[in-house]
Amino acid sequence: MEALIRLERVEKVFQVRRKAGRLRSVRSEVRAVDGISFDIARGEMVGYIGPNGAGKSTTIKMLTGILVPSGGRLRVAGIDPARERTRLARRIGVVFGQRTTLWWDLPLRDSYELVRRMYRIPDDRYARNLARCVELLDLGALLDAPVRQLSLGQRMRGDIAAALLHDPEVLYLDEPTIGLDVVSKAKVRGFLRDLNTERGTTVLLTTHDLTDIEQLCTRVMVIDHGRLVHDGDLGGLHAVGDSERTLVVDFERELPPVRIAGARPVKVEGPRQWLAFPASASAAPLVAELTARYPLVDLSVREPVIEDVIARMYADRAAL
Amino acid sequence: MRVYGAVALRGFRRFATYRVATLAGVFTNTIFGFILAYTFIALWTVRPHLGGYDLPHAVTYVWLGQAMLATTAIMGGGVEADLIERIRTGDVAIDLYRPADLQLWWLAADLGRAGFQLLGRGVLPMVVGALVFPLAWPEQPLTWAYFFASIALGAVVSYAIRYLVALAAFWLLDGSGLTLLAALSAVFFSGMLLPLPVFPGWLGALARTLPWSSLLQVPADIFLGSRSGGAVMTGLAFQAGWALALLGAGQLLQAVATRKVVVQGG
Amino acid sequence: MAEALRAYALIAGAWIRSTMAYRFSFVMMTVGNFLATALNFAAIAIIFGHTRLLGGFSLPETAFLYGTSGCALGLADLVLGSMDQLGRRVRDGTLDTLLVRPAPVFAQAAADRFALRRLGRITQSALVLIWALAALKVVWTPADVLLVPVMLLSGAAIFGAIFVIGAAFQFWATDAAEVQNSFTYGGNGLTQYPPTIFAKDLLRGATFVVPLAFINWLPALHILGRPDPLGLPGWLDFCSPLVAVVACGVAGLAWRAGLKSYRSTGS
Structure with a gap:
């Protein structure tokens, strides 16, 4: 060519x-x-x-x-x-x-x-x-x-x-x-x-x-x-690095990293926690489970960005 | 009230960030100061006491003009360009929903700008002028106070006129002709080219009653002592009168423009 | 060079057509442009209302200086006036868009926003010049007659060189558009008055550092039959074209250096 x-x-x-x-x-x-x-x-x-x-x-x-x-x-x-x-x-x-x-x-x-x-x-x-x-x-x-x-x-x-x-x-x-x-x-x-x-x-x-x-x-x-x-x-x-979306959750108080099926905890900062889940999955069941089990104040969903993909790329390489 | 203070401070800071532009402006003011000073020296050498000024007063008048050119935005260059742009793009609708008056909001921003330019562009040309030419300085500390009050009033009058011109953008597709005309009037009738007492007969009388004389002639006369005693107060009252009248006209026009935005959606 | 002129003509032509689509606006701006310079002349007229001579020069003599300087600046402003936008172009990145087109950047930057309204300044200065030529009591030799168009073109070229050097400076100091105003509009403000009113040091600067004196002062002094306040040799009165060529050469070098610096630093 x-x-x-x-x-x-x-x-x-x-x-x-x-x-x-x-x-x-x-x-x-x-x-x-x-x-x-x-x-x-x-x-x-x-x-x-x-x-x-x-x-x-x-x-x-x-x-x-x-x-x-x-x-x-x-x-x-x-x-x-x-x-x-x-x-x-x-x-x-x-x-x-x-x-x-x-x-x-x-x-x-x-x-x-x-x-x-x-x-x-x-x-x-x-x-x-x-x-x-x-x-x-x-x-x-x-x-x-x-x-x-x-x-x-x-x-x-x-x-x-x-x-x-x-x-x-x-x-x-x-x-x-x-x-x-x-x-x-x-x-x-x-x-x-x-x-x-x-x-x-x-x-x-x-x-x-x-x-x-x-x-x-x-x-x-x-x-x-x-x-x-x-x-x-x-x-x-x-x-x-498969595309992942992130659920940003504000709880009423500081909590230990929450564990729910279909999402993995990424970061904890005071009462705010970041949970990653596959981009192809729906956020709705996660939100439902979170609201049922924890005292929520606010939440938002972040779409995957290039920075995340690259960050994960390095993380995966380091793990190899 | 506090919000206007914050807006003014922001206007001051914003113009303070344009360091190179400020230096370039100081340079230009200084060059023009020299050219004009020599012209005035030539004129006052053949006609001492012309217009009631003697030679040092005339030269001081030149450098005052260069120092105040940016402050009272005689050739434009204040916040009105931003306002016109916001009217053109329709962003002004957002401003109208603020719990602050549109005219006062931008007045605060423009006074912040004027404050910076008095320091940033006013002081250095004046210093250069004083180093090269013998200038006439006020003898009473109180004169300085009146002078700065007069500059502040001049800045308000200047803003009130530019605000009216900016609001025309609600109706005119291209307001650049009007903006140019306003700037030309300001340059001529403020006394930027020649002090107004030197203007012949009726033209001089007319120029002294028009609002633009607030931008340079009145503050300069207070500084030079050509206005003293009661005349200082008359001068300040003249400026305040024009400021109120023009701000009032701005309020009326703003009300009409606001109705237009509400009815037509911009 | 031919490619540059072609690109300039293409872009300027497009701007003229688009200006003519808003004819009212164009007329307003041209009149405004005319008035802006007319007010300067009004100030000169007021001065001569108080005195018959300024620095030993009469009103027609001063008007001659005013008209020649104004026409020279007007021509340069018409052709190259848009160059003062260069700093803005560097700041907002639109200079890059000129660099990806198959035409010299200089021609594109100069022709952008070509404004026919600038004819207002030229018209006003030309009217004053015509009046001055009629009112002057000068015995015209053939050399003097030839000197008038030569000084207008040389003057325009010198002002043009200043526009370009000012633009090149903005490759480094992107906010410094006003500095070139000192030399273009300031130079115009200087040379519209008799040289005799200014301090000798200022005249030396305006002759040997920034060659403003060659725009009109030196050839005009020859035509008016007046001595040069600096006492320079008489043949310098005919050197404006030479000075213009040198100034344009310096401007070309400055532009190249500026563009080269931009293309290696990107800012």
Whole structure:
């Protein structure tokens, strides 16, 4: 298989100045990306996950040519992104979840027109791609609205379309579903799946939402402290840490760790206790049993987050 | 009352975090202070006692203007930008359900900002001006007290005008033209470009009665001693009168705007 | 270079079209822009109501300085005025979105929010300049006539270089947008008055450190037949284009250094 994206021991080191006392400051190095190597073949759809500050965005910025690596070798479609940023730009699409690449005050249609001319997209191909995006991403009614008036979900769909008008070979998505409602999330995921299977576009996405990964990616890479700690299929990730949800319970008083069937105590902090249970199981019977046996004040359910999965991954490794 | 104190403190702290912006502003105020000071020196050299000021007074007036530009938000730059943004996004509906008055809430925040900028952007340009030019300082400690009271009233008048302009965002799709017009009026009629007594005839008389003279001319005249004795009190009363009238107009407009939000849901 | 100009024209064109969709707003802002500079001139007019000469210069002579400086700044502001948003772009991360497009970042940053309303300033300054040219009692030589457009373009280029250097500075000091106002609007405030009213040290700074004197003072003094208060050699009056080229070169280097630093530190 041909590797479309290849990283060999890529590093990114930042010099940061930290305050020490009133006037002095200490320089220190932060290794945001610390020797990462991987290949992504044409047509793959890869999830890139990790806690905040793990180095995900830094990697994406190096892959797109925004940031220059401090060490190692990096190629996208045979191009060194840092050296030939604008040549690469014609072959990739980028979507940043938290900031739009569209022109804020221009109507969506004008933004697309600008993209067409900036990327020199032939008229027929532009018309075809735009029509397809408008239909599948449901943009028809939004084309004449300035970007600033769009909701987050609408804007994200608009952004994805803008990134695809020039038929990029690779699409990078940095947190594409962050802040979206359930309906928008489903729409975006469905579109990305079709894009990958029908057009063979290679997709690399970072996310905090495990459901994105479960529904879209056959391969997941986990980065933590700038290092790749997992690279394989989703099953492998599940094996090291099955998704669990957590029941956070506030009792009337401090109690010893409660033991009920189907849940395991994780943490106790004064009258508050954390109980983990399989993500697939219902919380209802647990809540019923707890209320029947213990004096409850409040409770809430926490969905699994990437941080938990990674934490458990380490715990399981340590146990081996 | 305590809640407004907390809001003011938060306004003070928020602007205190913009350290680089504050330094950049001090630098700009100082540069403009120099340019204007030399212009005034040229004018007062050929026309001593113009407008009732002698040369040191005229130069002091320049540096007072630079020191107060940010404090009484003569060119804007107060909390009104945030308020306009909240009106535009509809978040203002949340503010309206607070057990605090919208106008007083933002007044507190803006006074906190003004307090910071008096220290952060007022003191340094004044010090630089005093090092390079001979300035005229108040002789009585009481004059300082009146001066600071006048600045506070000027800040309230300035806020009351900007609040009215901000509320226009409930009706106007794009209020930037109005905001610009308000800032231009403030720059011209506050005496920022030239002291108002230097303005010719009717224009001078008009400028002295408009509310914007509260932003710089009145406090500066108290500082310089051009207003003394009873004139100090008249000046403060003039400012207080405009403050009440404009805040009252703000209350009326706010009531109309609130009804609009309640009826149309924003 | 051609690619940069093309991108600039594309983006600026889109902004012009979108501005024209809200014509009332555009007219209001252009008038406001006109008034903002007109008030400055009103202050100068009031000053000349009290005196016939300021620093030895008459009102038409001062208006000549005002008009040339204002037109130069107006042109630079029209073309590069959006550059002062660079610090905000670094802070909120939208600079990254420019870096993933196939066009020079400089052209994209300069053309973003291209505002035709800035014609208001140019119009006002141009009207004052035309009045001054008519009112001046000067014997025009062919060299003087040529010097007027040359000083306008050189002046615009020098102001433009200051805009760009100010923007480049914001790669490091993202909150310091106001510093460049000191040199652009401040430089305009300085050069619209006769140089004779300022202290010698200030004039030296405005000649050799930030070359504001080359925007209009030196060529204008030649046209008006007045001695230079610093007593500099006369050939300097013709050096504005050269100074403009050097200033633009420095600005280009500063921009490159700033962008390079951003791409290695990401902040």
